[in-house]
Amino acid sequence: MMSKADVTEMIMEKKRAGGTTWAEIAAMAGLGEVFVTSACLGMNSLPREAASKIATGLGLPQEAAVVLAEFPKKTFEQAVPTDPCIYRFYEIVGVYGETLKELIQEKGGDGIMSAIDFDMSVEKVPNANGDRIEVRMSGKFLPYKSW
Amino acid sequence: MMSKADVTEMIMEKKRAGGTTWAEIAAMAGLGEVFVTSACLGMNSLPREAASKIATGLGLPQEAAVVLAEFPKKTFEQAVPTDPCIYRFYEIVGVYGETLKELIQEKGGDGIMSAIDFDMSVEKVPNANGDRIEVRMSGKFLPYKSW
Amino acid sequence: MMSKADVTEMIMEKKRAGGTTWAEIAAMAGLGEVFVTSACLGMNSLPREAASKIATGLGLPQEAAVVLAEFPKKTFEQAVPTDPCIYRFYEIVGVYGETLKELIQEKGGDGIMSAIDFDMSVEKVPNANGDRIEVRMSGKFLPYKSW
Amino acid sequence: MMSKADVTEMIMEKKRAGGTTWAEIAAMAGLGEVFVTSACLGMNSLPREAASKIATGLGLPQEAAVVLAEFPKKTFEQAVPTDPCIYRFYEIVGVYGETLKELIQEKGGDGIMSAIDFDMSVEKVPNANGDRIEVRMSGKFLPYKSW
Amino acid sequence: MMSKADVTEMIMEKKRAGGTTWAEIAAMAGLGEVFVTSACLGMNSLPREAASKIATGLGLPQEAAVVLAEFPKKTFEQAVPTDPCIYRFYEIVGVYGETLKELIQEKGGDGIMSAIDFDMSVEKVPNANGDRIEVRMSGKFLPYKSW
Amino acid sequence: MMSKADVTEMIMEKKRAGGTTWAEIAAMAGLGEVFVTSACLGMNSLPREAASKIATGLGLPQEAAVVLAEFPKKTFEQAVPTDPCIYRFYEIVGVYGETLKELIQEKGGDGIMSAIDFDMSVEKVPNANGDRIEVRMSGKFLPYKSW
Amino acid sequence: MMSKADVTEMIMEKKRAGGTTWAEIAAMAGLGEVFVTSACLGMNSLPREAASKIATGLGLPQEAAVVLAEFPKKTFEQAVPTDPCIYRFYEIVGVYGETLKELIQEKGGDGIMSAIDFDMSVEKVPNANGDRIEVRMSGKFLPYKSW
Amino acid sequence: MMSKADVTEMIMEKKRAGGTTWAEIAAMAGLGEVFVTSACLGMNSLPREAASKIATGLGLPQEAAVVLAEFPKKTFEQAVPTDPCIYRFYEIVGVYGETLKELIQEKGGDGIMSAIDFDMSVEKVPNANGDRIEVRMSGKFLPYKSW
Amino acid sequence: MMSKADVTEMIMEKKRAGGTTWAEIAAMAGLGEVFVTSACLGMNSLPREAASKIATGLGLPQEAAVVLAEFPKKTFEQAVPTDPCIYRFYEIVGVYGETLKELIQEKGGDGIMSAIDFDMSVEKVPNANGDRIEVRMSGKFLPYKSW
Amino acid sequence: MMSKADVTEMIMEKKRAGGTTWAEIAAMAGLGEVFVTSACLGMNSLPREAASKIATGLGLPQEAAVVLAEFPKKTFEQAVPTDPCIYRFYEIVGVYGETLKELIQEKGGDGIMSAIDFDMSVEKVPNANGDRIEVRMSGKFLPYKSW
Incomplete structure (x- = not known):
């Protein structure tokens, strides 16, 4: 079953291959950079239509758009971040x-x-x-x- | 030996007694609200002159101004804040x-x-x-x- | 400087001495039991008038009412409670x-x-x-x- | 060996594919929404009969009903939840x-x-x-x- | 305000001075050893009458009996005990x-x-x-x- | 290399399939319920002969008996258990x-x-x-x- | 009420003032260095007689000997020691x-x-x-x- | 890439199959039991020659000797060990x-x-x-x- | 999708096989030892050209150079390191x-x-x-x- | 009994009052800045003579020199420092x-x-x-x- 982590990895792969920026992905969706980036990283849910535009724009399978529109479980792993x-x-x-x-x-x-x-x-x-x-x-x- | 925590408590007592706001204290110092509040809470050091103005304005002893100008050890107690x-x-x-x-x-x-x-x-x-x-x-x- | 913890202890002492219940203290304030109890335990701020009624009703000094109306720092000490x-x-x-x-x-x-x-x-x-x-x-x- | 986590993933997959709601799954079982949802998430055990109805209703293999009726080990991973x-x-x-x-x-x-x-x-x-x-x-x- | 910790210390002091055992204190109360010991250590509440018998038997002030009968906040300090x-x-x-x-x-x-x-x-x-x-x-x- | 966790899973699978109880498995071994259960869960080592009887009784491969007789590393994962x-x-x-x-x-x-x-x-x-x-x-x- | 920590501090004070060594204190007690040191640091209980000899030898009050003979609660404060x-x-x-x-x-x-x-x-x-x-x-x- | 954990597992497998003891493995290497055991468990590096003797003695591939001679990252997983x-x-x-x-x-x-x-x-x-x-x-x- | 951890493992494998040192790898890149080592371990990003030289020098696929030039998420796993x-x-x-x-x-x-x-x-x-x-x-x- | 923390506070008080620097205190002792500062903060022991020079130079009681020469228990409080x-x-x-x-x-x-x-x-x-x-x-x- 395709997970949000799977979709994030797909997007990162497309970004590496095509040099696409978050700004360009946000423009595909017609929404703000911070919101779209956080949704692509699995921390927010996109409206179904915006998700479809991103899936189409990046050449992802249609299930990825479904997943981007699902409500995330927001999990951050460490009490004190190290990066x-x-x-x-x-x-x-x-x-x-x-x-x-x-x-x-x-x-x-x-x-x-x-x-x-x-x-x-x-x-x-x-x-x-x-x-x-x-x-x-x-x-x-x-x-x-x-x- | 007067500590930053002692001075913070003195300031909080003056605020309670006189209804003074952080905005008014920042105005005494001629500096920004966030910076002055953080210094009064022991998380930044005030320039010596600004510290004196606050001590005078609030009626604190002169040693309090020395303490407000000292470099703080910034300690926050819990990995995950509860408030x-x-x-x-x-x-x-x-x-x-x-x-x-x-x-x-x-x-x-x-x-x-x-x-x-x-x-x-x-x-x-x-x-x-x-x-x-x-x-x-x-x-x-x-x-x-x-x- | 009188703290919320000090006022909580005063109230507990009055409750022990007089057998007063939280229900009775809430009735003094004219507010709900949960809200009033949490405010008396230092976890919420009472409207100034309700705080005065409780201070009067329990025979606390007037500064206690000021403290009950102040905005609390809500600190709970253990990640996993033991009680x-x-x-x-x-x-x-x-x-x-x-x-x-x-x-x-x-x-x-x-x-x-x-x-x-x-x-x-x-x-x-x-x-x-x-x-x-x-x-x-x-x-x-x-x-x-x-x- | 099929685990409760496996069954939860099967159910999530059916929900995504069919748009089925927890309310509908609870109705299949003839039990309350909270209880049925928690059991499907692996945090409670369903009566064997209710488990079978859900397996049938969602088109899951019969072993899934056995698993849903087993007594769970209730493990929650983080002392402080992040979602x-x-x-x-x-x-x-x-x-x-x-x-x-x-x-x-x-x-x-x-x-x-x-x-x-x-x-x-x-x-x-x-x-x-x-x-x-x-x-x-x-x-x-x-x-x-x-x- | 006398706390459960205060009463525990009083009892320990009486035990050291008089060589009294937990078995003897339990006998004063007419209840079991484990229960009475745990209540004297602040981890359970004694019935008011049993508490009075212990206070009398050990020569504690009457407020100690009130405290022994209060409902405890059961706090154990370390996730992994060291003793x-x-x-x-x-x-x-x-x-x-x-x-x-x-x-x-x-x-x-x-x-x-x-x-x-x-x-x-x-x-x-x-x-x-x-x-x-x-x-x-x-x-x-x-x-x-x-x- | 077959691990204690592997053997535990084999036993759980046999129990699910055959409805075998821990009491029955303990009877196969001729030892107490608590001890046998803990050994099957990987937290104690069985005498070699008792291990063989369980392997035979449940239809496990002979290596499982070797593993059941090995000395375990007793690891419990969380400081505070959640179940x-x-x-x-x-x-x-x-x-x-x-x-x-x-x-x-x-x-x-x-x-x-x-x-x-x-x-x-x-x-x-x-x-x-x-x-x-x-x-x-x-x-x-x-x-x-x-x- | 005199605690084990109090007695440890008394002993440390005598050691600083008199330059007494642990070896000498162990000799007073007629027991081994490691055992006597650990008991003086509050981590073991001394036989009553050995405790008296140390109290006499160091010039401590007689209650200190009672305390040294009591059974300790062995508490070590940090999961990972820093010294x-x-x-x-x-x-x-x-x-x-x-x-x-x-x-x-x-x-x-x-x-x-x-x-x-x-x-x-x-x-x-x-x-x-x-x-x-x-x-x-x-x-x-x-x-x-x-x- | 063969890791120290892989080599440890190989050695454990040989020990199970052949009933070889740590004492025998140490004798192969001509070094002490504690040192050789710790190196085989991935917590020390063996001299290259000693590593070869163990690899030969136990019938491990030659890369295992290279790995046994590498400098380990010594990681112990829990602040408080449970075994x-x-x-x-x-x-x-x-x-x-x-x-x-x-x-x-x-x-x-x-x-x-x-x-x-x-x-x-x-x-x-x-x-x-x-x-x-x-x-x-x-x-x-x-x-x-x-x- | 090739990760920084994958590239680190490739480099470690080349080092083991060829006996290459960090000093030699740094020389390939024309940059300092500490910086290059940290980048090869996934904790810094190399300039694209330096990354290519290392990939060529060690015989890694060209994607490895892309990965070495990406900005790392710097994660260190334990609050207190054990090595x-x-x-x-x-x-x-x-x-x-x-x-x-x-x-x-x-x-x-x-x-x-x-x-x-x-x-x-x-x-x-x-x-x-x-x-x-x-x-x-x-x-x-x-x-x-x-x- | 005067502790290392007491002496550190005395020194900090002298520094505030007299504007003395760590460089000047190190010069009194005839030792390096880092070493002397760490000893004054309670994290190293000074040679007895160097300790006396600092006590004299800053006007501290002679017991302070004894304390500065004692071997410290080096305790650092938080796994992850916050300053x-x-x-x-x-x-x-x-x-x-x-x-x-x-x-x-x-x-x-x-x-x-x-x-x-x-x-x-x-x-x-x-x-x-x-x-x-x-x-x-x-x-x-x-x-x-x-x-």
Whole structure:
């Protein structure tokens, strides 16, 4: 039975063979880069139509589109990620986690930023002192209510 | 010997007593909200002058300014944070970590976003479907080089 | 500086001395038992007025009401709880976690049940084969969206 | 030797191919959705007859019914689940665990809610402010006795 | 506020000073050795009357009896116990756990032995090849039911 | 090379196919149920002759008898077992571990109950209030000596 | 209430003040160095008389002798020790653990070396290529038996 | 590519088939039992000539000798070993670790016993009260120096 | 799809067969030993041209060069490494970590040594008292800035 | 009883009050910066004379010199350090650990670099592209020998 991991590997193989970028795959789907990449890596479900466009665009079998549209089990394997590029984000959450909580709750009251009703973008911004990566996250504020 | 934890508790006590906000404390220092809050929580070092302004503004002893300017040992206690507001950011790193790596490296080559040459802002943005929290991170792109 | 743990201990002391129940404390606040108990244990923030009613009702100092209304840092100490009464709920999540996911997503599409926009009740229900505990949870369905 | 994991994969394959829902599979068995889903995921044992009905209904080999009726080894792999839909229930146990204990024991004395003599249902309830998921758990109260 | 740990320390101090045994303390309470010892160590709640008899018998303040009758939070600190006497029981569960499961379920069907509706005794039995420790556990069989 | 896990799977397959019980397999070997079951699950070594009788009785190849008589590496995979039937025994060790230590050492002096010079039985005992599981453990008392 | 940790600290203080060695303390007790040191560090119980001799010899209060004779709870804090001198022994167990098992069982059959009926010595042996530490362990062989 | 694990399995197969002992294999190599066993289990590298003798003696392909002479990656899988025979050594390090450190450093100054410039033997010694296992370790004393 | 692990295994096979050293492979690439070795082990990406030279030099298929040039996911498996040669470096970081931090920050202000803009060399240096290994690390100093 | 942690705090207090640097303290002792800093942080033992010079130089009580000369128990608290400055070194060991092993063993045969017969220096080196931190480690090569 074809799994999300199988489809991810198929896509990686097509990318290696054809030099296709995530930006091009996102364009096939007509959706954002972060969302499409995360779905191709098995961490989100694509709308059925967008999945079909990617399957067609990359030359994958039709079952791959079905799989891309299925709801994923989001499993991340290690409590502390080891890859340096990912670890830096973990470190940011560790160093700034309480700060984020203080400021979100100062601005909105007791509550959280949703990680479900959520979107994100990543850009590289040219800079004379060295280019910068800019990550923008936007999540709905969900207040705790008394009941 | 006065520790960073002691100073954090003094500041929290002043905030409770006077209803002072992090925004007001950041304004005393003339620096950004995220940076000043993180320094007051013991996770960054303030320039000596900014530290003095906060000590004066909040009515803390002068040693507190010395402590706020010292270089912190950044310790975060649990591999997986439990507070829901902080956990959501951990989850975002878990779910989108490989996506961030793919896109950063597609845009910049093999490398990472620095968590040291780094700044961040947090805003609450009004929205008809429910207000949103917007977090913007900016870090220098650091490429791996061969040697 | 009075902490949430200090206030919890004060309340426990009053309960021991006076035999007061959580049901009576919830009635003082005019809110539900689960919510009030969790706030008195330091895991939720009470509206300022409800906090004052509890402080008055139990004969606590006025600062305790301030503390009960502050936003908590929700910290639970062990990945696997040891108390048998609490462990059984952890076991239920372990045994039925994938089942809950399958059924929630079959009924609502890819998404989750919110643990923030959430309420819960606990009742003991008489039963000829032995009384039963009934726990009812209700959380807003939050769908994942493509973006 | 056919394992419970093998049977789960067979059922998932049938569901993908035929678009069959858990509700329909539960109807084949004449038992509740939660119980049947958990048994098909390898976390409970079905009565032999119910297992046969599902095997027949889905077109599985007869050995699958034998396997579905065997007593499972209930193994859940991670101390802290990562899938957001499942994690929220873990978070609820963390945040409300002591509250559940206080209220169950206030109502019934020292004891626990059984996770064995136990049943559960999951429903999606329409709501003008956004549909809600309702989970109802019922477990026998088991008192500690002195001996 | 007097805690269960405080009362345990008081009892240990009385035992050291007076050479009192657990067997004598159990006799004061009119209950079994294992149960009374576990309650004095903070892992079970004594009936109020038995608690009073122990407080009187050992010369403890009356609040100690109240505390002994309160419902404990059962916390055991390490996933793997280190004391050799306790570790051996952990090892027995590790080595024979699946065996116990196989035999309990062969004899009773899918289900478990309750650790709540449960009692235990410990005896030293003279033996020519070296005395033996005999531990007898008895717990209610709780079957899983379909629903 | 045939492993203990291979032999366990062969035995489970025979049990499924023939409905053979552990009690019957123990009778083939002329040894106790707990010991034989644990050896068939790879956690003890059978005397060569007993192993042959089981191999013959179940129709296994002769190499299986060799493997059943080899000394096992006893590996149990998780610090905290998840299967509810096994977990209850882990909980008993956690809740009553210090109690067992206190009573064993009160009766025998500083020392332990051996888990090697050890035997155990499991029975289901009919009871009007619900049948009970009785587990009896017997291990040699090993005293610490000064040297 | 005086604890074993308290007595260990008293002994360390006497050692620092008087330059007393473990060898001298063992001589006071008339027992071996390893055993006496481990008992003074809280990991074994001394015979009452030997404990008195040490208390007298070092000028400790008489209660210290009572405490040294009590049965310890042997707790070692980290799964993997960090001190280099202790870690090397942990590494030896990791690297040679299976070897020790193979050879013990080749020589004695299925069984173990007891860590209870056990003694050990440590010596420094002069050597032209650099002095060596020699550790000798002796433990009773405990065979597994079938039952 | 033939791995050390492959060679270990080959050797175990030859041992099972031929009843060859580790003592005999060590004799083939002309080296000590502990060292040769550990090398055959993949935890040390054999001199090329000794490896050839073992390969010839056991009838293994010549590549096995190359593999036995390669430098191993020494990986031991669990922080706390579970096999009772190996665990007892882990327990000895836990219970006596600080004692070993105190005595080594009393005899030699601040420093450690090397686990690299190290050898070990294991013998079974007949004894009227039950045979004993004797383990002798010898490692070079390495002093810390100031610099 | 050929993975970095596949390519590492191919290289190890060529090294075993041909006795090729890392120094020779680094010379093929015209880059440093540490960098090339780490890239061949899957922990860095080689420039495409250097990768081709290695593939040609070792007689690997051309896809291997593509894989060697891809950006790695740097995964290291255990929180505490077990191989003695690697563990010693982990121990150095544990023992000297705070020292490194104190001295780096005394010399440069609050900041870190980059592990990305980084290079390292390893040499064996002859020495009359025993040869020494010298490791030289050089990383860009990255200061924290206030913002 | 004055502990190494007490002395470290005294030194840190003197450094804060007097602006003394580690370089100045090392000069008092006449030893290297890394070694002296690590000893002041409780991770190494100073020669008695060097300890006295530091105590005198900083105005500490004479007992502090005794404590600085005692042999430390080297305890580092977290498997994965969180401070970014220290974590980068942990990451280097993770990313380059196998590389270090390959190269050390290619140059010296099966063996390790000692972390005991070891010294280290840290310098900041000016550089037009941003100053660099240079860390130089030197440890004796210890070969494994067959026995």
